[in-house]
Amino acid sequence: MSVATTTAIERFTARASEEGLLDVAYTRTDSPFGPLLLAKTPRGLVRVGLPNQDADELLVDLATRLSPRVLEAPGELDEVRRELDLYFEGKLDSFDLPLDWRLSGGFRQRVLRAINRIPYGQTRSYTEMARKAGNERAVRAAGTACGSNPIPLVVPCHRVLRTGGALGGYGGGLPMKQALLELEGVLDESPGS
Amino acid sequence: MTALPPFQTVLDEHSAAVMAVLRGAVGRDGAEDCFQETFLAALRAYPKLEDSRNLRGWLLTIAHRKAIDHHRANGRKPTPVADPAELATADRLPEPDDGLWNAVGALPPKQRAAVALRYGSDLPHAEIAAALGCTPEAARRSLHEGLKRLRKELA
Numbered sequence: 001m002s003v004a005t006t007t008a009i010e011r012f013t014a015r016a017s018e019e020g021l022l023d024v025a026y027t028r029t030d031s032p033f034g035p036l037l038l039a040k041t042p043r044g045l046v047r048v049g050l051p052n053q054d055a056d057e058l059l060v061d062l063a064t065r066l067s068p069r070v071l072e073a074p075g076e077l078d079e080v081r082r083e084l085d086l087y088f089e090g091k092l093d094s095f096d097l098p099l100d101w102r103l104s105g106g107f108r109q110r111v112l113r114a115i116n117r118i119p120y121g122q123t124r125s126y127t128e129m130a131r132k133a134g135n136e137r138a139v140r141a142a143g144t145a146c147g148s149n150p151i152p153l154v155v156p157c158h159r160v161l162r163t164g165g166a167l168g169g170y171g172g173g174l175p176m177k178q179a180l181l182e183l184e185g186v187l188d189e190s191p192g193s
Numbered sequence: 194m195t196a197l198p199p200f201q202t203v204l205d206e207h208s209a210a211v212m213a214v215l216r217g218a219v220g221r222d223g224a225e226d227c228f229q230e231t232f233l234a235a236l237r238a239y240p241k242l243e244d245s246r247n248l249r250g251w252l253l254t255i256a257h258r259k260a261i262d263h264h265r266a267n268g269r270k271p272t273p274v275a276d277p278a279e280l281a282t283a284d285r286l287p288e289p290d291d292g293l294w295n296a297v298g299a300l301p302p303k304q305r306a307a308v309a310l311r312y313g314s315d316l317p318h319a320e321i322a323a324a325l326g327c328t329p330e331a332a333r334r335s336l337h338e339g340l341k342r343l344r345k346e347l348a
Contacts (some may be wrong), residue, residue, distance in 0.1 A: 005212045008228045009204060015229060021236050024199075063199040068240055070199035 013073050023067035025076035028055060032088050033176050036153075038077045041066065044098030045080055047150050050172035065103065084153065090183060093120035095154050103150040107133055111145035118159045121184045125163040147171060159186075197245050200236055207249050208232070210324065211256050214310065218260035227263050231256045250325040254302045257309035261298050296346045297339075303327075304339030311336055 016022050024046070026039040034051025037058055046066070049058045063070045079097065086092035099116075101109050114132035118124050130142035146157040152171055158180040162168045170177035181187040211231055215224040234255050242251070297308055303325065310321045322332035 002209070002212070004225070005208055005228075008212065008225055009208055011225075012204075012229055012232045015233060016236055019233065021233070026201075059199045059201070060196070064196050068197035068200055069236060070201055071204070072201050 013071050016069075016071060017073060017076065021069055022071055022073060022076070023069035024062050025071060025073035026059065026062075027072060027074040027077045027081070029077075029081050029084070031084065033172065033179070036084070038080050038084075039070075040077060040080065041100045041102075043100035043102070045151055045154060046100040046103060048152050048154060050152055050176070052173055053171070080154075087153070088183070093184075097154060099151060099155070104145070104148070107135065107138065107141060108145040108148060110134060111142050112149055112151075112155055112157075115146065115149070115157050115160060116155045118156055120156075121186055123159045123161045123165075123181070123186055126160055126168065127163055129160055143168070153180075159184075197239065197242060200239055203235075203239075203248050203252070204232065207252050210249060211252055214253055214316075214324065215256055215260060217316070218257065218309070219263045223260075223263050223267075227256065227259045230259045230262075234259070247326040250303070250306060250327075253310065253324050254306045257306055258298065260309070293343070293347065296343055299346075300339050300342060303335045304342065307332055307335035308339040308343070 013022075017025070020042075022042075024039055024041055026037060026047075029036050029038060031051070035055070036051065037047065037049030037053070037055040038045070039047040039049075039058075039062055047058060047062060049055050059070055083092055083095050083097060087095070101112070104112055110133035111129050114129050115124075126139050126142045126146070127136065129146070130136050130138045133142060133145075135141075146160050147169055149155055149157040149171065152158070158170060158177045160168065167174055167177055178187060208228075212224060212228055215227045215231070218224075219227055231252065235252055297305055299305075300308060306325055307321055310316045310324055311318075316324065318329045318332050318336070321336070322329040325332060325335070327335075
């Protein structure tokens with residue numbers, strides 16, 4: 001693509017933002033675990049795509065579920081990227097970002113909001129999350145809610161473990177969950193723990 | 194109905210073609226502004242678009258409307274650069290004036306795009322077909338129907 005066209009696209013994206021036409025802004029960014037997809041709406045951060053997830057599929061999903069006005073606009077996600085970078089460096093223990101919860105409804109959203117209150121460096125069980133969300137017996141559903149977390153890392157579903165301390169599952173793969181818990185000082189950095 | 198792809202995909206796939214057509218229609222200087230106007234109008238209308246099968250044709254139709262607006266606003270006539278030998282042949286339009294562009298603007302989308310691409314951007318049939326996402330035969334037909342209608346309206 002020519003430089004003139006690239007510049008024209010950048011100007012277009014800036015104007016789309018000024019005119020309130022940017023329903024979903026996204027960018028791709030690097031992390032110690034691989035590339036992340038970050039997407040936000042005017043309400044807040046709506047989606048974090050982990051390295052093992054297909055970013056293009058996630059964008060199609062956002063276009064279908066939120067709005068097809070989806071544009072790459074890295075500047076819109078500067079603050080999200082800054083806080084994530086600090087977090088990965090171990091220099092940030094609490095995100096201060098507006099969140100858009102729209103991709104999760106009902107019980108799932110209540111579980112995720114409860115997860116969002118687990119402090120840095122601590123863990124909870126799926127059972128506790130089910131109880132906090134108002135239905136202690138729905139442990140399996142609480143697990144599903146964790147697994148479908150649209151805003152991983154920032155909404156710290158990696159801090160939810162099985163009763164007894166087994167890791168459980170993680171959308172980004174168990175090695176990533178383990179590494180995040182090591183970063184937060186919850187687990188010792190010994191493989192196979 | 195096919196789901197609409199993220200608008201960024203539309204932008205990535207078709208911005209070069211839109212820019213090329215606009216450069217042909219309004220020149221390098223005007224093309225940048227028309228490009229902005231084209232994609233902003235497209236983005237505004239996008240969520241309500243019912244048929245996503247021919248996004249390129251849809252964009253080029255908007256682009257040509259913007260090019261016509263640009264010519265009107267500047268009170269200038271487009272200056273197609275054409276092969277003189279080809280200009281001497283049958284399907285030639287009279288010198289464009291305001292009335293003509295208004296009439297072109299009033300044509301149905303396919304015909305309007307075909308006429309504008311042929312005489313505004315000077316594209317051959319095969320490229321018009323590619324731009325509109327149809328067969329060269331269909332492009333030729335749209336062009337023919339558009340010209341017939343213009344002749345009748347302007348007679």
